[in-house]
Amino acid sequence: MDNQRTAASFKRLGNEATTLYHDLFDDIQINQHPVPVAMPTFQVRLFLAQALANQYSLAVTFLDLTGQPVTQIGILIKDYHGRYVLQTPQPGLTVLICPEQVHYVSRLLAR
Secondary structure (H helix, E strand, O other), X not given: OOHHHHHXXXXXXXXXXXXXXXXXXXXXXOOOOOOOEOOOHXXXXXXXXXXXXXXXXXXXXXXXXXXXXXXXXXXXXXXXXXOEEEEOOOOOOEEEEOXXXXXXXXEEEEO
């Protein structure tokens, strides 16, 4: 996505964002070490869709039940229910990613 189209998409979707974090979307750069990005939910959805399409490995930080940040690293896939799932290097461990609960997303490396 180029910046103009991205900005237009965000403008159209802006009314959907009820909880806004600082928008650092433009600071994300491919193939650099993790850049924490705080985003409103609609941006997280667009980001995850783009990451899925481009097959990036991701680090996703979310808040656990105690409110502590937890980071998982893996490859983003969609399961047969259409949900975003992070396949981690740990055998058998996958993490369901709910965009509403994502706190930070860091793009890592293209596979």
